[in-house]
Amino acid sequence: MNQIHNKMKNLIFAVILIVLMNGASLLGQEYERAMETAVSDLAECETIEDLQDLANVFKRIGDAEKEEWLPLYYHSYCYTIMSFMSEGDGTQMDEYLDVAQSNMVRLEDLVPDESEIWVLQAFIYTGRLVVDPMTRGQEYSFLSSQSNQKALSLSPENPRAQYMELANAIGMAQFFGNDVSVYCKEAENLLADWDRYQVASAIQPSWGKNNVKEIVQSCHQNQD
Amino acid sequence: MNRIPYVICLILIFVADPDVIMAQPTKIGGSVIDHKEIPLPGANIYLEGTYHGASSDQNGMFAFETMKTGYFTLVVDYIGFNSYKEEVQLMGNIINLKIILKESFDELKAVTIRAGAFEASETKKSVILKPLDIVTTAGALGDVPGALQTLPGATMVGESGRLFVRGGHSSETQTYIDGTLVHEPYTTSTPNTAVRGRFNPFMFSGTVFSTGGYSAEYGQALSSVLLLKTKGLQQEDQVDLSITSIGLGMAGTKFWGRGAIAAGFDYTNLTPYMKLAPQNLDWIHYPVSYNGSVSLRQKSGNDGLFRAYITYDRSQSTLNQKDPDFPGGVSRLAIENQYIYLNASWLGSLNDHWSLKLGASGTSNIDNNRLDFGKYKHSLRGTNLKLVLSNRIHEKVKLHFGSEFSHKNFAQENRIDAFNNFENLELNQQLISGFAETDIYLSNKFMVKFGGRYEYSISMNKQNVAPRISAAFKLDNHSQMSFAWGYFYQDPDSEYLFYQKHLDFEHARHIILNYQRITDDRTFRVELYYKKYNHLIKFGKSDMDQGVGFNNNGYGYAYGVDLFWRDRKSIPNGDYWISYSYLDTKRNYQDFPYEAVPSFASRHSLSVVYKHWIGTLRSQFGTTIKYASPRVYNDPNQTEFNSKRMPPYRSVNVNWSFLLRQHIIIYGAITNIFGFTQSYGYNYATIPDINGSYDSLPIVPAATRFYFMGCFITLTRKGESNQMNQLE
Numbered sequence: 044m045n046q047i048h049n050k051m052k053n054l055i056f057a058v059i060l061i062v063l064m065n066g067a068s069l070l071g072q073e074y075e076r077a078m079e080t081a082v083s084d085l086a087e088c089e090t091i092e093d094l095q096d097l098a099n100v101f102k103r104i105g106d107a108e109k110e111e112w113l114p115l116y117y118h119s120y121c122y123t124i125m126s127f128m129s130e131g132d133g134t135q136m137d138e139y140l141d142v143a144q145s146n147m148v149r150l151e152d153l154v155p156d157e158s159e160i161w162v163l164q165a166f167i168y169t170g171r172l173v174v175d176p177m178t179r180g181q182e183y184s185f186l187s188s189q190s191n192q193k194a195l196s197l198s199p200e201n202p203r204a205q206y207m208e209l210a211n212a213i214g215m216a217q218f219f220g221n222d223v224s225v226y227c228k229e230a231e232n233l234l235a236d237w238d239r240y241q242v243a244s245a246i247q248p249s250w251g252k253n254n255v256k257e258i259v260q261s262c263h264q265n266q267d
Numbered sequence: 268m269n270r271i272p273y274v275i276c277l278i279l280i281f282v283a284d285p286d287v288i289m290a291q292p293t294k295i296g297g298s299v300i301d302h303k304e305i306p307l308p309g310a311n312i313y314l315e316g317t318y319h320g321a322s323s324d325q326n327g328m329f330a331f332e333t334m335k336t337g338y339f340t341l342v343v344d345y346i347g348f349n350s351y352k353e354e355v356q357l358m359g360n361i362i363n364l365k366i367i368l369k370e371s372f373d374e375l376k377a378v379t380i381r382a383g384a385f386e387a388s389e390t391k392k393s394v395i396l397k398p399l400d401i402v403t404t405a406g407a408l409g410d411v412p413g414a415l416q417t418l419p420g421a422t423m424v425g426e427s428g429r430l431f432v433r434g435g436h437s438s439e440t441q442t443y444i445d446g447t448l449v450h451e452p453y454t455t456s457t458p459n460t461a462v463r464g465r466f467n468p469f470m471f472s473g474t475v476f477s478t479g480g481y482s483a484e485y486g487q488a489l490s491s492v493l494l495l496k497t498k499g500l501q502q503e504d505q506v507d508l509s510i511t512s513i514g515l516g517m518a519g520t521k522f523w524g525r526g527a528i529a530a531g532f533d534y535t536n537l538t539p540y541m542k543l544a545p546q547n548l549d550w551i552h553y554p555v556s557y558n559g560s561v562s563l564r565q566k567s568g569n570d571g572l573f574r575a576y577i578t579y580d581r582s583q584s585t586l587n588q589k590d591p592d593f594p595g596g597v598s599r600l601a602i603e604n605q606y607i608y609l610n611a612s613w614l615g616s617l618n619d620h621w622s623l624k625l626g627a628s629g630t631s632n633i634d635n636n637r638l639d640f641g642k643y644k645h646s647l648r649g650t651n652l653k654l655v656l657s658n659r660i661h662e663k664v665k666l667h668f669g670s671e672f673s674h675k676n677f678a679q680e681n682r683i684d685a686f687n688n689f690e691n692l693e694l695n696q697q698l699i700s701g702f703a704e705t706d707i708y709l710s711n712k713f714m715v716k717f718g719g720r721y722e723y724s725i726s727m728n729k730q731n732v733a734p735r736i737s738a739a740f741k742l743d744n745h746s747q748m749s750f751a752w753g754y755f756y757q758d759p760d761s762e763y764l765f766y767q768k769h770l771d772f773e774h775a776r777h778i779i780l781n782y783q784r785i786t787d788d789r790t791f792r793v794e795l796y797y798k799k800y801n802h803l804i805k806f807g808k809s810d811m812d813q814g815v816g817f818n819n820n821g822y823g824y825a826y827g828v829d830l831f832w833r834d835r836k837s838i839p840n841g842d843y844w845i846s847y848s849y850l851d852t853k854r855n856y857q858d859f860p861y862e863a864v865p866s867f868a869s870r871h872s873l874s875v876v877y878k879h880w881i882g883t884l885r886s887q888f889g890t891t892i893k894y895a896s897p898r899v900y901n902d903p904n905q906t907e908f909n910s911k912r913m914p915p916y917r918s919v920n921v922n923w924s925f926l927l928r929q930h931i932i933i934y935g936a937i938t939n940i941f942g943f944t945q946s947y948g949y950n951y952a953t954i955p956d957i958n959g960s961y962d963s964l965p966i967v968p969a970a971t972r973f974y975f976m977g978c979f980i981t982l983t984r985k986g987e988s989n990q991m992n993q994l995e
Binding site: 073077092095096099100102103104106107131138139142219 | 308309310311313315316317318319320321322325342344346347787885926
C-alpha cells in the first residue's frame with residue numbers, strides 16, 4: 044500500500060513539476076514567438092502606417108516585459124525609420140524622433156554595453172540632422188559620430204555600426220558636393236563581409252544589409 | 268478506488284491556464300477619436316501587462332480578441348495625446364468602446380506670444396529665423412544689428428548703424444546678453460559714420476528682437492530690447508582661423524566633459540584696404556582695433572550651468588574733419604576707445620519647482636578723443652546685478668519674479684581749448700528694480716502673460732510702476748494671433764542728468780496686435796502697433812548751453828504696420844524674405860519748436876533678402892535689396908523745422924560663400940554694388956556767417972561701396988566640421 048502511495052506522490056510531484064516548467068517556458072516562449080513574428084514583419088513594412096502598427100506591437104511587448112531591451116530597441120528603430128520616411132516640414136520628423144529618443148534612457152539603463160543601442164542612438168542623431176542640415180549639420184554629425192564610435196569600441200565587428208559610419212560619411216560628402224565614389228570600395232567590402240558577423244538570435248538586430256546593397260548598386264550605376 | 272485520474276484532473280485544474288479552460292474569447296473593438304470627433308489612426312490599444320491589443324486603422328477603428336479573463340486595464344496611447352486608461356472585465360463577451368483622447372500639454376509645442384517679438388532659435392520650433400539667417404544676410408557682414416535692419420520694425424539710419432525701432436531713437440533700444448544688460452553694445456566711430464555691434468554673432472544660439480511689448484523682466488527701454496543668448500556647451504575641441512581683407516582672427520575651444528572654454532583674438536587693420544578702395548573721409552591713421560575674448564561654461568550639480576564671458580576691445584583712428592563753423596579749415600580728430608565687458612551667470616534648479624538665475628555684469632567704456640587742442644575723455648562704468656526666481660506652480664502656470672540693481676558712473680574730463688580750461692562732469696545713477704510675471708496656459712491654444720515692473724532711481728529720487736499684459740491664441744495648427752500692451756519707462760539721457768538730477772523717467776505706452784501663419788517653409792506675419800510717448804526730455808534751444816531749463820514736458824506718438832513674408836520652398840534651393848514697414852510718427856522733444864517728424868523715421872521701409880545654394884558650385888549666393896523713403900532733417904536756414912528731405916535710401920548688397928574644402932570657406936561681399944549715392948542730410952554750422960545763413964557740409968557714408976573678402980578655416984580632431992553653420 045505504501046509503495047503505491049509513494050509512487051503516487053512521485054507521479055503527482057513529477058506531473059506538477061512538468062506542468063509548472065512548461066508553464067514557465069511557455070511564458071518565455073510567448074515572448075520569443077511574439078518577438079520573432081514582429082521582427083520578421085519588420086521586413087514586410089512598406090508604409091509609415093505599417094511601421095506605426097508594428098511599433099505599437101513592440102510597445103505592448105515592451106510594456107509587459109519590463110526587463111527586456113529588444114522591444115524598446117525595435118520601438119525606437121521603427122519610429123526612426125518613420126521619421127526618414129515622413130514628408131512635409133520637419134515637425135512630424137522631430138516628433139517621431141522624440142519618441143525614438145525617449146526609449147534611450149531605459150536602454151542605457153538596461154544594456155549600457157550593448158553596441159546596438161549606440162548604433163541606434165547614432166541613427167536617431169542622423170535623423171535629427173536630416174530635418175535641417177544647414178542649421179543642425181555641425182552639432183548632430185558630431186553627436187552621431189560620437190555615438191557610433193562608442194558602438195564600434197564595444198563591438199568593432201558590428202556591421203550596423205560600420206554601415207552607419209559609411210552612411211554618415213556619404214551623406215556629408217553629398218551635402219558638400221564631394222565625390223562619393225571614394226566610398227564604393229568600402230561599401231563593397233562591407234557587403235561581402237556582412238554575413239560573417241554572427242547575430243546572437245533570430246530576434247537580435249540584423250538589419251542593414253539591404254541598405255549597403257543599395258549603396259553598392261548606386262555605385263555601379265554611377266560608374267556606367 | 269482509483270483516485271489517480273481525479274487527482275491528476277485536480278492538479279491539471281490548479282496549474283493549468285484557466286484561460287485555456289474558458290472556450291469563449293472576449294472581443295474588444297471600437298473607435299478612437301479626438302474631442303472634435305476626428306478619427307485617430309495608428310493609436311495603440313492594449314491590455315496593460317499583456318501583448319494583447321491592436322492598432323486603430325485609417326478610420327480610427329480597431330478590433331482584437333483575447334482569451335484572457337478577469338479585470339484588466341485597457342490602455343490607449345497616441346502621440347501628442349494623454350494616455351487613456353479604462354478598466355474592463357473580460358468574460359467572453361463583446362466590448363464596444365468609443366474612446367475620446369485628450370490632447371496632451373507640451374510647453375514646447377504650445378502657443379507662445381509673438382506680438383512684438385522676432386525670435387531666432389536653434390531649438391524652438393515655429394520661429395521665423397534661425398541664428399544662421401541673421402549671420403548669412405548679405406550686407407550685414409556678421410553684424411547683428413545690421414542683419415536685424417532687414418526685419419520689419421527697424422528703420423535704416425545709415426549714418427548711425429544702430430537699431431532705430433518703430434519711430435524710436437536708438438537710445439530707446441537696450442541689449443541684453445543672457446539676461447543682463449550690456450552698456451555700449453556698439454563700437455565707437457567717427458561722427459556720422461556707421462557703428463557695428465561689438466559682439467560676434469557666432470557667440471549666440473538664440474536671439475529675440477523685440478520691437479515692443481516685451482516682458483516685465485526687462486526695462487529701461489522705451490522702444491525695444493535685443494535679447495541675446497550665448498551658445499551652450501561646445502561639444503568638441505576646435506580651432507577657427509580667419510584671414511580677411513581687413514584683418515586676422517583666431518579662436519579655439521577646449522571641451523572637457525562637464526565644461527568648455529573658448530578664447531578668441533581678432534586684429535583688424537583697415538590700412539591696406541582703405542588705401543586701395545576709394546574713401547570719402549580724409550584719414551590720417553586708418554582704423555585699427557584689437558579684440559580678445561574668453562568664454563567659459565561649466566555644468567554644476569545636476570542641471571546647473573555656470574557661464575562667464577569677458578571681452579576686451581581697443582580701437583583707434585585719426586582723420587581730418589571739416590567743420591561747418593570753419594569753412595575751408597580742417598580739424599584733426601583722433602579717436603581712441605577702450606572697452607571691457609564681463610558677464611557671469613549661473614542658472615539651475617533649486618528643487619522640483621523652483622529654479623534660479625543669478626547674473627552679474629560689468630562694463631568699462633573709455634573714449635579718449637582729441638579734436639585739435641581739445642581733449643575729451645568720456646568714461647562709462649556700469650555694474651548690473653540680477654536675480655530671477657521661477658516657479659512652476661502647475662503644469663500650466665509659471666511664475667517669475669526677480670530684482671535687479673544697476674549702477675552707472677559717467678565721467679567727462681574735457682579740456683575745451685588750448686588754455687587748459689577744463690570742464691569736469693560726473694554723474695552716478697543707481698536704479699533698483701523688481702518685477703513679477705506669470706505665464707498661464709489656459710490650454711495648448713491660449714496663453715496669457717501678465718506682470719509688472721517697479722523701478723526706483725536713487726539718483727533722481729523717482730519711482731515708477733509698469734504693468735504689462737500679453738496673450739496669444741492659436742487659431743489652427745499653423746496660425747496664431749497675439750496681443751501685447753504695457754507701460755515702459757527709461758532714465759533720461761545722462762547728457763541731461765549731468766546738469767539736472769531731478770528729472771523724471773521718460774515713458775511710452777505700447778499696444779500691439781499680431782497675426783502670423785507658418786506652413787511648410789512659408790511664413791506670413793503682420794503686426795499693427797501704436798506707441799504713445801510722454802514725459803520726454805524737453806529744453807529750449809539755448810538751454811543746452813546754459814545747462815538749465817530741462818523738463819519732462821515732451822511727448823510723441825508712433826503707429827504703423829509691419830509685414831513679413833518668408834518662403835523657403837517655392838524656389839528650389841532658394842530662400843527669400845520680404846519685409847515692409849509703414850511708420851507714422853511725430854514727437855515734440857529736446858529742442859523741437861513744435862511736434863514734428865523726427866529725422867530717424869522713414870514712412871516706408873522695404874527689404875528683400877534672397878539666398879541661393881548651388882550644389883555643383885559648392886556655393887551660397889545672397890543678395891539684399893533695401894529701400895527706405897526719404898527721412899527729414901533740419902535746415903536752420905528754413906523757417907519750418909525738419910522740413911528738408913534726404914533722398915530715399917537705396918542699396919543692393921551681395922555676398923558669396925564658397926566651400927573650398929569641407930573645412931575651408933572663402934567668402935566675399937560687396938555692399939552697395941550699384942554705387943547708389945547715399946546722402947544723410949547736412950551738418951550745419953552753429954553760428955551763422957556774415958550773411959546770416961548757416962553754412963553746411965553734406966553727411967555721406969565713409970565710402971560709396973565696401974568690398975570684403977575672407978578665408979575661414981576650421982580645424983577639429985575629425986577634420987569634418989566647418990563654419991558653414993556660422994557663415995557671415
